[in-house]
Amino acid sequence: MSSLLFEEMNLSEEILKAVKDMGFEEATPIQSQAITRIMEGKDIIGQSQTGTGKTAAFGIPCLEMIDPNDRNLQAVILSPTRELAIQICEEFRKLLKYKDNIKALPIYGGQPIERQIFALKKGIQVVIGTPGRIMDHMRRRTLKMENVKLVVLDEADEMLDMGFRDDIELILSKMPEERQTVLFSATMPDEIIELTQKYQNNPEHIKTAKKELTVPSIEQTYFEIKERTKLEAVSRIIDMYNPSLSIIFCNTKKRVDDLVEQLQGRGYFAEGLHGDLKQIQRDTVMKKFRNRTIEILAATDVAARGIDVDDVDLVINYDLPQDEEYYVHRIGRTGRAGKTGKAFSFVVGREIYKLRDIMKFTKSKIHLGRLPSLSDIEEAKTEIFIEKVKNVIEENHLSKYINLVERMMDEDISSIDIAAALLKMNLFDESSQDIDFEDDFSDSEKMIRLFINIGKKKKVRAKDIVGAIAGETGVPGKALGNIDIYEEFCFVDVPKKYAKDVIRGMKGKKIKNNKVNIERAKNN
Ligand code: ADP
Ligand code: MG
Numbered sequence: 174m175s176s177l178l179f180e181e182m183n184l185s186e187e188i189l190k191a192v193k194d195m196g197f198e199e200a201t202p203i204q205s206q207a208i209t210r211i212m213e214g215k216d217i218i219g220q221s222q223t224g225t226g227k228t229a230a231f232g233i234p235c236l237e238m239i240d241p242n243d244r245n246l247q248a249v250i251l252s253p254t255r256e257l258a259i260q261i262c263e264e265f266r267k268l269l270k271y272k273d274n275i276k277a278l279p280i281y282g283g284q285p286i287e288r289q290i291f292a293l294k295k296g297i298q299v300v301i302g303t304p305g306r307i308m309d310h311m312r313r314r315t316l317k318m319e320n321v322k323l324v325v326l327d328e329a330d331e332m333l334d335m336g337f338r339d340d341i342e343l344i345l346s347k348m349p350e351e352r353q354t355v356l357f358s359a360t361m362p363d364e365i366i367e368l369t370q371k372y373q374n375n376p377e378h379i380k381t382a383k384k385e386l387t388v389p390s391i392e393q394t395y396f397e398i399k400e401r402t403k404l405e406a407v408s409r410i411i412d413m414y415n416p417s418l419s420i421i422f423c424n425t426k427k428r429v430d431d432l433v434e435q436l437q438g439r440g441y442f443a444e445g446l447h448g449d450l451k452q453i454q455r456d457t458v459m460k461k462f463r464n465r466t467i468e469i470l471a472a473t474d475v476a477a478r479g480i481d482v483d484d485v486d487l488v489i490n491y492d493l494p495q496d497e498e499y500y501v502h503r504i505g506r507t508g509r510a511g512k513t514g515k516a517f518s519f520v521v522g523r524e525i526y527k528l529r530d531i532m533k534f535t536k537s538k539i540h541l542g543r544l545p546s547l548s549d550i551e552e553a554k555t556e557i558f559i560e561k562v563k564n565v566i567e568e569n570h571l572s573k574y575i576n577l578v579e580r581m582m583d584e585d586i587s588s589i590d591i592a593a594a595l596l597k598m599n600l601f602d603e604s605s606q607d608i609d610f611e612d613d614f615s616d617s618e619k620m621i622r623l624f625i626n627i628g629k630k631k632k633v634r635a636k637d638i639v640g641a642i643a644g645e646t647g648v649p650g651k652a653l654g655n656i657d658i659y660e661e662f663c664f665v666d667v668p669k670k671y672a673k674d675v676i677r678g679m680k681g682k683k684i685k686n687n688k689v690n691i692e693r694a695k696n697n
Contacts, residue, residue, distance in 0.1 A: 176199045176200050176201060176202055176204075176205050177199065177200045177204075177205040178199050178200070179192050179193075179197065179199070179200055182200070182208055182209055182212075183209070183212070184208075184233065184237060185237060185272075186271075187270075187271035187272045188233060188236065188237060188268060188271075188272070190270070190271050191267060191268050191269070191270040191271055191272075192229075192233070192268070194267075194270060195267055195268075197226075197229070200226075201225050201226035201230070202221070202225070202381050203219055203221040203225050203226060203227055203230050203379065203381055204226050204229055204230040204233070206219075206379045207219050207227075207230040207231065207234070207355075207379055208230060208233050208234050209234075210377060210379070211230075211231060211234035211235070211323075211353070211355055212234045212237060212238070214353055215353075215376075215377055216353055216354050216355065216373040216374050216375065216376040216377070217355050217356070217376055217377050217378075217379055218356050218357075218358070218361075218369055218373070218376050218377070218378045218379065219231075219355070219356070219357040219358075219379050220357070220358060220359065220360075220361060220378070220379065220380045220381070221359075221380070221381040222359060222381070222501055222502070222505050225381065227327065227357050228260075228261055228264045228327075229264065229268065230357075231250070231325045231327070231355055231357065232261070232264055232265050232268055233268060235248050235250070235265075235299065235323055235325065236265065236268055236269060236272065236275060236299070238322060238323060239275050239298045239299060240298075241272065241274040241275050241298075242274075243298070243320070244296030244298070245296075245298070245317070245319070245320040246297060246298060246299075246300060246316060246317060246318065246320060246321060247298045247299065247320055247321060247322050247323070248298065248299045248300075248321065248322065248323040248324070248325070249299075249300050249302075249307065249316075249318070249321055249323075249324050249325070249344075249348075250299070250300070250301040250302070250324075250325045250327060251302065251303070251304055251307065251324070251325065251326050251327065251332065251341065251344065252301060252302065252303060252327050252328065252332075253303070253327075253328050253331040253332045253334075253335050253337070253478075254281075254303065254331075254335075254478075255279075255281035255282065255283060255303055255452065256455070256456070256459065256480060257327070257328065257481075258279045258280070258281050258301045258302055258303060259279050259281075260481050261279070261301045261327065262277055262278070262279040262301045265277040265299065265301070275298055275299070276295070276296065276297045276298055276299070277297070277298070277299040277300070277301065278292055278293065278297045278299070278300055278301070279300075279301045279302065280293075280300055280301070280302035280303070280306050280307060280310065280316075281302055281303045281306050282303060282305055282306045282309075283452055286306075286309065286310075286313075289306075289310070289315075290310075290313075290315045293310070293315055293316065300316065303337075304332060304337040304340035304341050304344060305337070305340055307340075307344055308340050308343060308344060311344065311347060318347055318348050318349065319349060320349075321348055321349060321352055322349075322351075322352055322353060323352060323353045323354075323355065324344075324345065324348055324352055324353070324354050324355070325354075325355045325356075325357070326341065326354075326355070326356040326357065326358075326368075327357050328357065328358065328359070328478075329356050329357060329358040329365055329368065330358040330359055330360045330361075330362060330365055331359075331478055333362075333364050333365065333368075338364070338368075341368070342368075342371075342372075345372045346372075353374075354372055354373045354374070354376075356368070356369055356373065356376070359498070359502065360498060391504055391507060391508040391513070391514045391515065391516050392513070392514070392515045392516070393504065393515075393516045393518070393537060393538070393539040393540065394515070394516070394517050394518070394539065394540050394541075394542035395517070395518040395519070395520050395528055395539050395540070395541060395542065396517065396518070396519055396520065396541075396542055396543075396544055397520050397521075397525070397541070398519045398520065398521060398544070399521065400521055401655060403491060403519055404432070404435050404436075404439075404654070404655060405654065406519065406544050407421065407432075407436070407489060407491065408436075408439060408441075408651070409544055409545045409550060410487070410489060410517055410544070410545065411441065411469065412545070412550045412553070412554075413545035413549060413550050413553050414486070414487060414515065414553075415553065415557065416468070416485075416486035416487045417465060417468060417484070417486060418462065418465065418468060418470075418482065418484055418485045418486055419468065419469050419470070419485065419486060419487045419488065419489065420469075420470045420471075420472060420477065420485055420487075420488050420489075420503075420506050420507075421443075421469060421470070421471045421472070421488075421489045421491050422471075422472060422473070422474065422477065422488065422489070422490050422491060422492065422494065422503050423471060423472070423473060423491050423492050424473070424474075424492040424494065424495065425473065426447040426448065426449050426473055428491070428492060429445040429446070429447050429471045429472060429473055430445055430447075432445070432471045432491060433445040433471050434634055434635045434636070434656075435635055435655065435656060436469060436471070437634075437635065437636050438634075438635035438636045438638070438639040438650070438653075438656060439639070439650060439651055439653075440650060440651065441468070441469055442466070442467045442468045442469065443467060443468070443469035443470070443471060444458050444461065444462075444467045444469075444470065444471070445458070445470075445471045445472065446458050446459070446470055446471070446472040446473070446476040446477065446480075447472065447473040447475075447476045448473065448475055448476055450476075455476070458470070459480060459482075462482060463482060471491075474494065474499050474502065474503070477502075477503070477506065478502065480506075482506075485506050485507045485514065486507060486514060486515065487507055487514060487515040487516065487517065488503055488504050488506050488507045488514070488515070488516045488517070489516075489517045489518075489519070490503060490504075490516070490517065490518035490519060491519060492519070493518055493519065493520060493521075493524050493527055493528065493531075497530055497531050497534040497535070498534075500518075500531045500534075500535065501534075501535055503516075504516035517542070518539065558599070578591055619668060619669050620654050620666040620667065620668060620669065621666070621667050621668075621669050621672040621693060622664050622665070622666055622667075622693070622694040623664065623665045623666075623667055623672065623675060623676065623691055623692065623693060623694060624662060624663075624664060624691065624692050624693070624694040624695075625638065625662060625663050625664075625665060625679075625684070625689050625690070625691045626661070626662050626689060626690045626691075627661075627662065627663065627684055627685075627687050627689050628658055628659050628660050628661045628662045628663050629658055629659065629660050630660050630661060631685060631687050632685065633658065633663070633684055633685050633687075634658070635656040635658065637684055637685050638656055638658075638663065638665060638684060639653055639656070641679070641682065641683075641684040641685075642665070642667075642675055642678075642679065645678050645679055645682045646671075646674050646675050646677075646678030646679065647674075647678070648667070648671045648674055648675055648678075652667070652668050652671060653665060653666065653667055654666030654667065654668075664694055672693070675691065676691055676692065676693070679691045
């Protein structure tokens with residue numbers, strides 16, 4: 174499918190300039206097909222995967238159609254979540270950079286309705302909102318639909334999944350007959366088709382070709398792995414590729430919570446996102462992820478839907494998704510808008526059949542990979558270090574230090590020896606230097622399982638245990654393996670060569686102010 178230049182689309186100068194400022198070079202395939210058709214007044218059904226630029230695909234024609242001299246509401250965008258409504262509105266405002274007489278407003282539950290009513294009174298022409306709150310305003314007559322020319326349903330399948338069907342039908346039935354209706358959806362279940370038949374007028378179905386279902390610039394790899402080595406594998410991938418932002422997908426909320434705890438215990442900046450969190454907690458997590466206070470987001474599929482963060486460098490399928498389409502959604506979180514990204518999937522045992530289905534469905538090759546060994550990671554870290562050294566030399570504020578080197582050289586130490594000693598002191602952190610993990614993971618017998626008589630009841634978390642063991646025994650936190658915490662006790666996997674040190678070192682010591690007993694677990 175070919176892509177058009179925005180200049181080929183009959184757009185206004187203002188929009189063209191804004192699009193240019195946003196850094197878009199050419200329209201994506203869905204934009205190429207949708208924009209002109211929507212501007213011609215046609216009803217469309219747009220179907221394409223995440224990250225293909227659907228927001229601008231309806232946003233550009235929507236904003237071109239608004240009459241700036243008319244202060245009435247002219248377009249309504251329905252979105253499944255508040256997060257997405259805000260994001261769409263942000264993109265609209267960027268598009269409106271040179272059209273400041275058009276006003277767009279996001280409307281969602283959770284924000285005081287009075288504030289929204291006040292804002293609406295100022296003459297808003299475009300509203301982007303969740304169905305529930307839009308209904309609310311319709312009932313109060315604070316949103317008047319008489320002059321609405323365009324309705325957009327974004328992520329329609331998601332809205333249905335979230336139980337908004339009745340609201341959507343009510344909203345649509347109250348719209349003027351003459352309006353235009355545009356619907357975007359990643360999937361086309363029967364319910365969506367029913368909606369389009371009922372509320373659209375002879376819609377045209379625009380679909381990006383199936384083989385483009387996955388973004389081609391994503392490098393896809395899988396690892397055959399055992400369940401118990403997943404945590405170590407994640408750590409190695411993160412250490413190896415040093416991503417600034419990554420998303421790890423798990424199949425359940427509990428798996429997200431457990432993974433986050435284990436990763437935090439190992440010193441990574443990780444947090445979780447799933448349906449049990451309150452909206453405000455989700456907002457906080459997303460904010461931290463966006464401004465990079467956290468670098469790893471562990472998430473379930475549902476929670477991750479609709480979050481749009483660019484520059485995610487890699488996605489890890491900690492659990493292979495149940496549904497092939499989820500796979501596409503997940504890896505679509507990286508490599509957005511033409512950037513390169515990486516996707517790694519863990520495959521345990523018979524899951525290889527599921528992986529084959531995914532490959533068939535996505536018509537893409539997922540390559541069998543080898544997990545990075547410790548020496549790979551050391552090599553990667555060395556490269557980063559050498560880069561840093563070069564940068565410092567280039568910056569050239571070194572005279573004070575050169576004096577120091579000269580002083581040492583006066584004592585007959587060669588400059589090479591000085592440099593080597595400094596490297597030794599700086600380059601390798603204790604974890605990669607001291608610990609001899611099995612490179613191929615096969616020999617997990619090298620880990621010894623220890624029992625500690627303290628658990629959830631005393632509110633201990635993995636990081637408390639790691640902290641106590643590292644603090645009391647000097648065994649590096651990163652060397653510790655899985656930690657399973659139960660009500661009254663917990664298990665910690667410790668490399669065999671440290672097991673004795675840990676048992677002796679922890680004797681009579683406290684974790685979270687509770688004296689603990691630690692011993693080798695039975696049956697192992
Ligand atoms: P979707 O709704 O299909 O998941 P979005 O509309 O959220 O995708 O777009 C994903 C990202 O791609 C956004 O950061 C958006 O600004 C960017 N984008 C959209 N269109 C283009 C384009 N033509 N060229 C480059 N980037 C684009
Ligand atoms: Mg979207």
